[in-house]
Amino acid sequence: QVQLVESGGGLVQAGGSLRLSCAASGRTFSSFAMGWFRQAPGKEREFVAFITRSLGTYYVDSVKGRFIISRDDAKSTVYLQMNSLKPEDTAAYYCAAGSTQYNLIYPRSYDYWGQGTQVTVSS
Numbered sequence: 001q002v003q004l005v006e007s008g009g010g011l012v013q014a015g016g017s018l019r020l021s022c023a024a025s026g027r028t029f030s031s032f033a034m035g036w037f038r039q040a041p042g043k044e045r046e047f048v049a050f051i052t053r054s055l056g057t058y059y060v061d062s063v064k065g066r067f068i069i070s071r072d073d074a075k076s077t078v079y080l081q082m083n084s085l086k087p088e089d090t091a092a093y094y095c096a097a098g099s100t101q102y103n104l105i106y107p108r109s110y111d112y113w114g115q116g117t118q119v120t121v122s123s
Contacts (some may be wrong), residue, residue, distance in 0.1 A: 001026050001027070001112075002024055002025070002026040002027050002029075002032070002097050002111070002112040003024065003025045003026055003112075004022055004023070004024050004095050004096070004097060004112055004113060004114035004115075005022065005023050005114055005115070006020060006021065006022045006093065006094065006095050006114040006115065006116060006117040007020070007021050007022075007023075007117060008020040008021050008117060009093060009117030009118045009119045010118075010119070010120070011120045011121075011122065012085055012119075012120070012121055012122070013121070013122050014085060014086055014087055014121055014122065014123050015084060015085065016085050016121070017081070017082060017083045017084075017085065018082045018085065018119060019079060019080070019081045019082070020036070020079065020080040020082065020093055020095075020117060020119075021077055021078075021079055022034070022036075022077060022078045022079070022080075022095030022114055023075075023076060023077050024076045024077065024078070024097060025076065029073055029076035029097075030053065030073040031099070032097040032098060032099060033050055033051070033052040033055075033097070033098045033099075033100065033101055033104050033109075033110075034050065034051050034052075034069075034071055034078040034095065034096070034097055034098075035047065035048075035049065035050040035051075035095065035096045035097075035098065035104055035110060036048040036049050036050070036069060036078075036080045036093060036094070036095055036096075037093070037094045037095075037096060037107060038089075038091035038092065038093045038094070038119075039091055039092050039094070039116075040090060040091040040092075043091075045094070045107050046060070046091075047060055047104075047105040047106070047107075048060055048063055048067065048080070048093070049063065049067060049069040049080065050069070050104040050105070051069045051070065051071050051078065052101055052104070054101060055101060055104075057069050058104070058105070060105075062088075063082075063089075066082065066083050066084045066085075067080060067081065067082050067083070068080070068081040068083075069081075078095055080093070080095075082119070085119075085121045086121060087121045087122070087123045088121075089119060089121050090119060090120050090121050091118075091119060092116040092117070092118050092119075093116060093117050093118075093119050094113055094114055094115075094116045095113075095114045096110035096111075096112065096113050096114070097110060097111060097112040098110040098111050098112075099111055
C-alpha cells in the first residue's frame, strides 16, 4: 500500500508560480512511475505530467515550457513546479503512483492517488 499526500496549492495571480509536492509513504517509492493530473469542475481528470526512471519526463502540450516535474527518491517526494500560470490552469491537482511503465497519460494506469490540492489562478 502507498499513501500519497499533496501540498502546495493555493491562490495565485496569472503569471505567478507555485510548487506542488507529493509525499509518498509505504512501498519503495523509486520503483513507481509518478504522475500529476488535474480536474476542473465539470470536466474529466486530465493528464499533466509524468516521470519515471526509465522514460524520463513527459508533459501535456498545454503545460510544456511552463511546468517541470521532478522527483527526489531519497525523500519519496515528487514535485510539480508551475510557472507562468494561467487562469485555465485552475483545478484540483492530484498526484498518482503506478507500477506500470505503459500508458502513463491515462488515469487507469495508476494504482494509488492522493487526495488532491486546489490551485486557483486569478486573472
